[in-house]
Amino acid sequence: MERTPRPSVRPSATRDVLTLVALPLLAALALPAAFAGGGTRRWFGGRSESQRAEAQAAKDAAAAAFYELDTAQRDLRISIETITAVDDSPAARRVVSDFAALGRRIDEASQKYITAVDAHDLDRDELEASVAARARGELVAAKDELVRVKADLDRFEQSLAPLLGKAETQLARLAPAVERARQALLAASNALDSVRRSGLKADDLAARLAALAPELTKLNQGAGRHGVPETLERAERVSREAAAVRSEAERLPERAAEIDHRLVSLRTRAQALTTRSEQVEPVLSELRRRFSAACWQDLQHVPEQAAESVRQAEAKLREARAAREAQRWPDATSLLSTVRALLNSTDEAVSAAGDRLRRLNAVQKDPQQEIDRTRFAIRDAQRLAMAGRTTPDPRQARPLDDSVARLDRAVATLEGRHPDYWHFLTETEAVRQTVARVVAQIREERGGA
Incomplete structure (x- = not known):
């Protein structure tokens, strides 16, 4: 692009023009500097x-x-x-x-x-x-x-990404865990209040809840003081224990009713056993009259033992009733369990006498039925041991052969004037138990193969 020629100007005229233009400009530039208290920068070139x-x-x-x-x-x-x-x-x-x-x-x-x-x-x-x-x-x-x-x-x-991600995950769990612990404590407290309004005491549950108060204080102090892992573990433990208190408090009315029912039931059972134990002596008299001493001598103390067990059970029942009245629920429950165990053992002892007489009557009348039952068990085991084999495994054959001999010896004891029918019955029972163990071994080995 061509430039348009400029008209020539005298140098003196140019200087005059520049002077006229520069004076106002310099004055304008100098004013701010003067007010600012500074000077102007000198020009040293490009x-x-x-x-x-x-x-x-x-x-x-x-x-x-x-x-x-x-x-x-x-x-x-x-x-x-x-x-x-x-x-x-x-x-x-x-x-x-x-x-x-x-x-x-x-x-x-x-x-x-x-x-x-x-x-x-x-x-x-x-x-x-x-x-x-x-x-x-x-x-x-x-x-x-x-x-x-x-x-x-x-x-x-x-x-740091893996460690930071793990840490952030735990921190994200922290606030909800602490809040769950607080809510669990509140729910447990409300449940206890409800139980008390119904007239039931829950002193043991209240003590367990009070023991959690220091833990709540530490939760409120925050993870900054106690550490995040410790605070998370504390929050989860408080939640579990508070939930357990709440559950037991809500179940307390049902538990009280259950204890009341068991008190009545066990009292009735103790009375019934008292009546049954009185019938043991006539049974023993018949056993002594009809069978040898070996058939009944282990039962001769049953009446006294039964009476003593019933007396102990009745004493524990009274203690359980007192614990129930004082609303000491764990004590009442423990005492009732003791009563039940005493009555169970008494029931077994009293039943043993009548069962002994029944079994002895049966074998005295027809011992062959017991013999045949035992021989059948032995033969069945022998057939199983020989299944798929030409010769039996000595580990199975030996106890089965011994069982045959043992049965024969038991049958021989019935030939005397006063047969020991109880020994005969215990021997045949022992033989059948031995045979059953052999059968179980055979089936286990073949099933594993």
């Missing part, structure tokens, strides 16, 4: 200003790098604190030491940057180009070091 501008740009870049590194360090410190609040493992402790080492590098890089900034006043008058160039070099070096440390810090932060 090279000095260019170096100053480059140095200022380097300073701005270094400041930005310093700010980014400082921000990243602050953010990462929060992550480290999150991890250490939850995790006390060797890996977590190593993270703390590695972060401390990075912190020392950050301090060194930051000090290098601050020193470079403080060493050079880029705004002063008469800034030489060489000074500006040196300042730029130092600021660029400081910025590069800040950037390198920032990159190392970023890589370190990425390596």
Whole structure:
């Protein structure tokens, strides 16, 4: 594009025009400086200003790098604190030491940057180009070091992801767990209040709930004081124990009714056993009259033992009734269990006498039925032992052969004038038990094969 030729102007005229234009301009520029108390910057040419501008740009870049590194360090410190609040493992402790080492590098890089900034006043008058160039070099070096440390810090932060994720997960569980514990305690307290309004006492449950008060205090003090893992464990334990108190409190009316029912039932059973135990003596008399001493001598103390057991049961029943009236529920329950055990053993002893007479009558009348029953069990086991074999396994054949001989000896005891029918019955029962063990062994081995 061609330029339009300018008309020639005399140099003296030009100077006059510039003078007229410059005077007002200089006056305008001088006014703010005069009010500010400063002077004007002298003009040293393009090279000095260019170096100053480059140095200022380097300073701005270094400041930005310093700010980014400082921000990243602050953010990462929060992550480290999150991890250490939850995790006390060797890996977590190593993270703390590695972060401390990075912190020392950050301090060194930051000090290098601050020193470079403080060493050079880029705004002063008469800034030489060489000074500006040196300042730029130092600021660029400081910025590069800040950037390198920032990159190392970023890589370190990425390596923390697994530990940080685990810690954040536990922290996310913390508040709900603590809240569940508080709600469980409140529900347990409300359940106890409801039970007491119904007229029932629950002193043991109240004591258990009161014992949780210090735990609630620690929960309220927070994980910052007691640690996240400990606080989580405490919250879960409080929730479980409070829930147990609540469940027992809600069941207390049913438990009271159940204890009342058991008191009546066991009292009735004790009375019935008293009547039955009185019938043992006539049974023993018949056993003594019709059978040898070996058939009944182990039963001769049953009447006395039964009477004593019933007396003990009745005494425990009275204690259980007193515990129920005092609403000492665990004591009442324990005493009733003792009563039940006493009555069970008495029932067995009393029943044994009548059962003995019945079995002896049966075998005296027809011993062959017992013999045939036992022989059938032996033959059945022998057939099983020989199934699929030409010769029996000695481990099974020997006890079966011994059982045959033992049965024969038991049958022989019936030939005397006063046969020991009870010995005969116990022997045949023992033979059948031996045979049953052999059968079970055979089936187990073949089933495993």
